[in-house]
Amino acid sequence: MRSIFSMFAKSPFKPLASHIDKVRDCVDQIKPLFAAQLAGDYDQVQDISEKIIQMEYEADKIKNDIRDHLPQSMFLAVDKRDFAQLLSAQDDIADAIEDLGVILRIRHLANPDALKEPLNDLVDHIVMSAHSACDLIHELENLLEASFGGVEAEKVEKAGHQLATYEWEADKKQFILAQKIFSLGDGISAADLLLWNEVSKKLGAVADKSELIGKTLRIFLAK
């Protein structure tokens, strides 16, 4: 026996929050991963990388579930394309972190001293930025309750700007790291040089996608 209530579709915003929680688990592995790498503990790098792959897989399951339950006939409080973009951005963060683990496992990467400081600086910054993006997704529930207006909207607007600033700062830190990597010259093997450059790019991707989350939420407010 059904009723008028079959009109209400299951809200995709709650699973979206569950998805970002899994992404956050991945984010929380970034610091341990680089700590192990810089300490030269390659077994630990391997373990953490495998852990991340498992977490990313779980996030993927939620992502696919959300996509399967987002049929054409669903009317959302936000543009469906924007919603899909938000989900992709979250997914991309987890993917980038998974890639980081894989890159560090390709070979026993040397740890030149000159890289340590700029690398740690960038990693700290990226983790902070990704954490604020995760927090922002949890604001969505309040944002829906406020029907995308009021104090809650201001809060999200501000956080979105903040994420853009983080991304801009991450770019600068990434540039400094790249300078260090390429200034090593012959002090580093060509293979290591290539891989460290990849690492730097993937870390940048995490910041980019965090910024995209903030941007998309601000689009929600504007419409």
Next chain:
Amino acid sequence: MDLATLLLWFGILACVYMACNIGANDVANAMGTSVGAKSLTFRQAVLVAAIAEFARAVFVGGHVSDTVRKGMVDPNLFADVPMHLVYGMISALIAASIWLHIASSLGWPVSTTHSIVGAVVGFGFIAGGADAVNWGKVGFVAMSWIVSPVLGGLMAYGVFRFITIYIFDKRDPVAQSKKLVPFLVLVVFVILAISMVYKGLKNLKLDLDFQNALLISLIVGAIAYVIAKILVQKIKAVSPDNINQQFVSTEHIFKFLQVITAFYVAFAHGANDVANAVGPLAAVVSILNSGSVEMKVQMPLWILTMGGTCIVIGLLIWGMRVMETVGKKITEITPSRGFSAEFAAATVVLICSKMGLPISTTHTLVGSVIGVGLARGLASLNLAIIKKIVVSWFATIPFTAVLAMLFYKAFTLFLP
């Protein structure tokens, strides 16, 4: 037992079946918004519905039943064969009930008004030919396919935007709702009171003109305002920085408001839809008593009371399952959203039924829910289901018309 008594009992049975189906289909849907938002438990919802349906059945006479009984089909056609009108009305009741029964079990919130209109048109068509049916009136009713959801939707959109702008967009929603909610209570009570006392209360031999009715309603509203004002003062203030707690407390205030609007919806529904079940029976009783077709039929109080009782019984027996699902299911509707939809639907239905327009409670409510959705009040709506619902609306009139034709043919074949 002679044929007349037999037919009377048959008519009563058909009316009981119809009323039970109305309780199962309509009332469950109307009360469901409150149950879904967890503002009322199932038991409380039944109690509220019972009080409201009775209040309506006892206090207010039926404007709409006139339109249904007299408007669609010309009763003069049956002046020579009054018994045929009896057969027709009973056929219409049975046909409409069967359709409602099918619709309830398939989960289609269809209109009881349209079911009975379709059935009356059906037997009128076969009894007197196409000329016997007042197609203008039928068109007028069919117009409410568009009018009721659109009015409900516009009203709900407006109400929800109002709440968003004046409560949720403010720095301190709790303080703001303390200011505004008593005002909303006032509006609900004034409309409720005015629909009860203006041209109503005929059964209590009180017939007030508009001025007096407005005066009484304003007094009732003012009393409700003061009580609401005292009640909201007890709600604790919340720091504006704690946005989450702000929303929780605001929704809590709306929970109380939703108890009132649940009554409001049930009352509006009673005002509109009880007549669908009891109107045809009143015609049957009048013909059997007088032996002739009368233009104006007095609605006996016992029929109204019986209609109200059976609606509550229907709600208890069949509506239970609907409400249980609704209560257990995590619906995304919160009390503020439920309030907007209910308030809009009930107001539209009360005003339209006061004007004698046979509007559908269910259609209006579906429109209202969509209105709240368009105002970005709901996380998501299932458009595929809404499409199905609309298709079932269009199927209602042809289905009940054909069914009533068949029953009417059977009656006239076997009975004099």
